[in-house]
Amino acid sequence: MTYINDHYLKLNVxxxxxxxxxxxxxxRDENPAANVIRLGIGDVTEPLCxxxxxxxxxxxDEMAVRSSFRGYGPEQGYDFLREAIAKNDYQxxxxxxxxxxxxxxxxxxxDSANILDIFGADNVVxxxxxxxxxxxxxxxxAGHTGPADATGRYGGLVYLPVTAENNFVPELPRQxxxxxxxCYPNNPTGVVATKEMLKRWVDYARENGSIILYDAAYESxxxxxxxxxxIFEIEGAREVALEFRSFSKTAGFTGxxxxxxxxxxxxxxxxxDGRETSIHALWKRRHSTKFNxxxxxxxRGAEAIYSPEGRRQVRETIDYYLTNAKLVREALTKLxxxxxxxxxxxxxxxxxxxxxxSWDFFDKLLRVAHLVGTPGSGFGTCGEGYFRLSSFxxxxxxxxxxHRFAKIM
Amino acid sequence: MTYINDHYLKLNVxxxxxxxxxxxxxxRDENPAANVIRLGIGDVTEPLCxxxxxxxxxxxDEMAVRSSFRGYGPEQGYDFLREAIAKNDYQxxxxxxxxxxxxxxxxxxxDSANILDIFGADNVVxxxxxxxxxxxxxxxxAGHTGPADATGRYGGLVYLPVTAENNFVPELPRQxxxxxxxCYPNNPTGVVATKEMLKRWVDYARENGSIILYDAAYESxxxxxxxxxxIFEIEGAREVALEFRSFSKTAGFTGxxxxxxxxxxxxxxxxxDGRETSIHALWKRRHSTKFNxxxxxxxRGAEAIYSPEGRRQVRETIDYYLTNAKLVREALTKLxxxxxxxxxxxxxxxxxxxxxxSWDFFDKLLRVAHLVGTPGSGFGTCGEGYFRLSSFxxxxxxxxxxHRFAKIM
Numbered sequence: 001m002t003y004i005n006d007h008y009l010k011l012n013v014x015x016x017x018x019x020x021x022x023x024x025x026x027x028r029d030e031n032p033a034a035n036v037i038r039l040g041i042g043d044v045t046e047p048l049c050x051x052x053x054x055x056x057x058x059x060x061d062e063m064a065v066r067s068s069f070r071g072y073g074p075e076q077g078y079d080f081l082r083e084a085i086a087k088n089d090y091q092x093x094x095x096x097x098x099x100x101x102x103x104x105x106x107x108x109x110x111d112s113a114n115i116l117d118i119f120g121a122d123n124v125v126x127x128x129x130x131x132x133x134x135x136x137x138x139x140x141x142a143g144h145t146g147p148a149d150a151t152g153r154y155g156g157l158v159y160l161p162v163t164a165e166n167n168f169v170p171e172l173p174r175q176x177x178x179x180x181x182x183c184y185p186n187n188p189t190g191v192v193a194t195k196e197m198l199k200r201w202v203d204y205a206r207e208n209g210s211i212i213l214y215d216a217a218y219e220s221x222x223x224x225x226x227x228x229x230x231i232f233e234i235e236g237a238r239e240v241a242l243e244f245r246s247f248s249k250t251a252g253f254t255g256x257x258x259x260x261x262x263x264x265x266x267x268x269x270x271x272x273d274g275r276e277t278s279i280h281a282l283w284k285r286r287h288s289t290k291f292n293x294x295x296x297x298x299x300r301g302a303e304a305i306y307s308p309e310g311r312r313q314v315r316e317t318i319d320y321y322l323t324n325a326k327l328v329r330e331a332l333t334k335l336x337x338x339x340x341x342x343x344x345x346x347x348x349x350x351x352x353x354x355x356x357x358s359w360d361f362f363d364k365l366l367r368v369a370h371l372v373g374t375p376g377s378g379f380g381t382c383g384e385g386y387f388r389l390s391s392f393x394x395x396x397x398x399x400x401x402x403h404r405f406a407k408i409m
Numbered sequence: 410m411t412y413i414n415d416h417y418l419k420l421n422v423x424x425x426x427x428x429x430x431x432x433x434x435x436x437r438d439e440n441p442a443a444n445v446i447r448l449g450i451g452d453v454t455e456p457l458c459x460x461x462x463x464x465x466x467x468x469x470d471e472m473a474v475r476s477s478f479r480g481y482g483p484e485q486g487y488d489f490l491r492e493a494i495a496k497n498d499y500q501x502x503x504x505x506x507x508x509x510x511x512x513x514x515x516x517x518x519x520d521s522a523n524i525l526d527i528f529g530a531d532n533v534v535x536x537x538x539x540x541x542x543x544x545x546x547x548x549x550x551a552g553h554t555g556p557a558d559a560t561g562r563y564g565g566l567v568y569l570p571v572t573a574e575n576n577f578v579p580e581l582p583r584q585x586x587x588x589x590x591x592c593y594p595n596n597p598t599g600v601v602a603t604k605e606m607l608k609r610w611v612d613y614a615r616e617n618g619s620i621i622l623y624d625a626a627y628e629s630x631x632x633x634x635x636x637x638x639x640i641f642e643i644e645g646a647r648e649v650a651l652e653f654r655s656f657s658k659t660a661g662f663t664g665x666x667x668x669x670x671x672x673x674x675x676x677x678x679x680x681x682d683g684r685e686t687s688i689h690a691l692w693k694r695r696h697s698t699k700f701n702x703x704x705x706x707x708x709r710g711a712e713a714i715y716s717p718e719g720r721r722q723v724r725e726t727i728d729y730y731l732t733n734a735k736l737v738r739e740a741l742t743k744l745x746x747x748x749x750x751x752x753x754x755x756x757x758x759x760x761x762x763x764x765x766x767s768w769d770f771f772d773k774l775l776r777v778a779h780l781v782g783t784p785g786s787g788f789g790t791c792g793e794g795y796f797r798l799s800s801f802x803x804x805x806x807x808x809x810x811x812h813r814f815a816k817i818m
Contacts, residue, residue, distance in 0.1 A: 001587075001618035001677065001678060001679040001685070002528065002529075002532055002587040002588060002618065002619060002620045002678045002679070003528065003529030003530075003531055003532050003587065003678060003679060003680075003681065004527060004528060004529055004678035004679065004680060004686050004688070004691060005526065005527050005528055005529055005530075005691070006529065006680050006681055008527065008691055008694060008695075009680065009686075011694065018697055041481070043480035043481045044480050045475070045478070045480065046475060046478070047472060047473050047474055047475050047478040048472045048473055048478070050473070053469060053470070053472065053473040056469045056706070057466060057469055060462060060465045060466055060469065060706075061462070063456060063457045063462065063664065063665065064456050064457055064459070064462040065456055066454070066455060066456050066803070069454070069455070069456040069457070069661075069664075070664040071452035071453050071454065071661075071663040071664045072450070072452045072663045072664060073664055106515050106666075106701070106704075107700070107701040109699070109700070109701045110699060110700055110701060113698065113699035114699065117414065117550065118413060118414050118417065119411065119412065119413060119414055120411075120412030120413055120414055120415065121412075121414075122412055123411055123412050134698060134699075137698050138698065138699060141526065141695070141698070141699075178410075178411040178412065179411060209410035209411065210411060211411045252478075252480075254480040254481045254701075255472065255478075255479040255480045255481060255482055255702075255704070255705045256472065256704050256705065256706070257515075257701065257702070257703065257704045268410065269410060269411045269412060269413035270410040270411070270412060270413065271412075271413060271415050271418065272412065272415055276410070277413050277418075279413070282413060282414070282417055285417060285420065286417075286550070288427055289522065289543060289546050289547060289550070290518070290519060290522035290523065290543075290547060290550075291516070291518070291519055292515070292516040292518045292519060292663075292666065293664075293666070294666065295515075295664070295665050295666045295704050295707055296664045296665065297465070297469075297665070297706070298704055298707075394475070
């Protein structure tokens with residue numbers, strides 16, 4: 001019989017959001033009349049902006065006519081989109097990133113998972129704790145870890161705690177690590193990294209020959225002008241970092257699917273016998289062989305967010321979610337619940353009241369207030385006793401949620 | 410410095426179609442006035458059918474309104490599409506496949522590459538020769554092979570020759586193999602598998618505990634009613650096979666991106682210590698963790714091909730390409746060039762005249778006739794001396810190509 005990849009069997013139960021969906025479905029089946037408000041999975045609720053809709057219609061119509069029909073596109077994305085990204089997201093902020101260093105994809109989850117394909121099996125990998133589960137799970141699947149211990153931590157991974165005790169600022173690893181996942185604005189805690197913090201990481205990576213996998217999926221929620229949007233705003237980062245970005249949270253593309261990864265040509269890894277190798281060339285080969293590009297109308301939709309109307313419309317929706325986050329923060333603060341994040345990020349991170357475990361708080365919130373959030377412990381052992389609320393919902397639902405929080409106190 | 414995946418460095422030069430694109434670009438730069446006709450890469454040329462266009466417009470408009478907006482969809486695809494596929498592509502042909510055994514994706518290339526994630530590293534893998542390069546290259550990248558030898562064959566892979574000498578019918582492997590890639594209608598040779606042939610493979614797999622990775626991307630080109638469209642039309646296949654399908658060639662989706670993989674719940678693999686494991690469960694976990702579903706308007710577009718108008722429109726375009734294939738066959742036959750395929754498939758496979766090597770014929774065809782095809786040797790050593798022409802082009806271009814072939818004789 002054919003061998004399976006045994007590493008999959010090391011994975012702790014099911015993927016976090018699948019488990020949440022299961023519990024919510026069960027509650028709904030048992031309480032069909034309950035008006036459940038979801039502040040759980042980080043999924044947007046507001047429609048696509050008019051500029052995107054219009055661009056997608058035009059592109060769909062192009063596909064209806066032989067002379068403008070497009071078949072396979074370039075695997076790395078169309079130049080029109082790569083150039084708009086390079087110019088607007090990087091060069092305009094003083095970050096040197098060229099269009100051909102951008103790889104358009106169908107999602108940051110996919111990219112941050114698939115990136116491991118091009119790295120060796122013997123790297124030491126560091127993650128923050130709590131952390132977006134995909135970084136950890138994909139390392140488990142790739143066989144980069146041992147089995148999980150009783151707390152759910154996998155052998156071989158280096159976990160860097162981020163809690164209220166250290167102000168959510170991770171210490172640099174005490175041992176040398178090869179790959180470091182950083183996500184700012186952070187999912188799940190909603191905190192941001194200052195230029196000084198990122199500079200420390202870039203310096204660490206340069207000294208240790210490490211590579212930073214920088215996830216900036218939430219950069220458009222940054223309101224503080226002193227906070228960097230990209231790791232490439234930090235000097236020296238081009239030699240030690242790659243960056244994941246997404247249109248999902250920026251422009252409501254969770255159901256439309258478009259993202260990108262920036263891999264500077266200066267970024268190098270090494271073979272087992274010590275030869276320097278271009279990470280850009282490896283990812284390009286991976287992209288060409290295992291991927292076939294993003295849907296053309298979707299790429300035209302993404303391009304439209306860089307037009308003057310697109311920018312304005314997208315900004316309005318982000319501001320709407322940020323106001324939601326502010327309302328959530330205020331409602332919780334009024335109840336004496338300690339909250340973090342939610343200023344430069346769509347996520348509010350809170351300490352569960354009464355010392356409840358994260359999942360107990362999840363169940364209570366669902367049962368008593370018909371609210372869905374995300375248990376902090378689902379993001380790692382250091383998330384135990386914390387809870388994530390997302391601001392992705394209508395104003396009316398967020399205000400209603402604000403009232404309902406009182407019920408659980 | 411961070412370790413890379415050294416296996417990538419074993420890959421023979423660049424991906425076949427990237428190399429073709431490079432040579433064509435060079436020719437065009439040097440001969441800007443030449444009217445180059447491409448019968449090379451298997452990319453469609455005719456526009457999306459009206460039913461698909463209409464469905465996509467409706468879906469885009471749904472995304473513009475809060476009440477009908479959809480964020481993250483189910484990773485495995487929307488039920489409306491999975492059910493349409495199960496009913497129309499399988500149950501209507503007497504093949505038992507349930508909707509929840511279908512995993513919708515953004516491409517068959519991606520699926521046939523990513524499937525290796527869930528299998529172990531120690532399986533013996535068999536491919537036909539010539540073969541779609543992605544099967545081979547992704548095994549190299551995953552470290553399932555040794556380095557390439559002087560002929561370009563990778564150590565550890567089992568190659569099963571298919572040439573005019575054996576009528577393009579591969580022998581069963583002499584040794585036990587765990588994974589077998591089969592593609593019918595075949596890319597690149599355009600030949601098909603009879604029920605008897607597939608039954609032999611299913612029996613082999615059942616006897617040897619092997620799994621067949623069956624690629625049916627071109628099934629809609631089958632015109633002969635006795636030829637099976639799916640491996641699941643063969644008794645016993647549910648326990649030994651999974652199947653890749655695509656909307657790319659069926660409905661012109663190469664630039665729109667939608668495909669699916671069928672994994673029966675009866676299909677099992679084993680752990681290193683011999684425990685039976687569900688392949689369906691592993692792929693579901695992989696899909697949930699490393700993928701985020703297909704764009705909603707794209708899934709609606711795919712669904713539309715199963716409507717009565719959609720079916721009729723899609724059929725017309727396939728018949729158009731099949732007539733092209735017939736014209737190519739006839740033009741070559743008239744010149745005394747031996748041709749294969751092109752009856753139940755969009756590809757015509759020919760023996761290069763004058764004993765030219767595949768790449769020499771490629772260069773000559775481009776230089777003398779301004780025609781682009783695909784060198785058979787790019788698909789494997791047994792493809793040397795053969796050449797693939799695709800029928801994906803306008804009637805006028807195919808007719809013009811027919812005239813130009815004479816120039817090279």
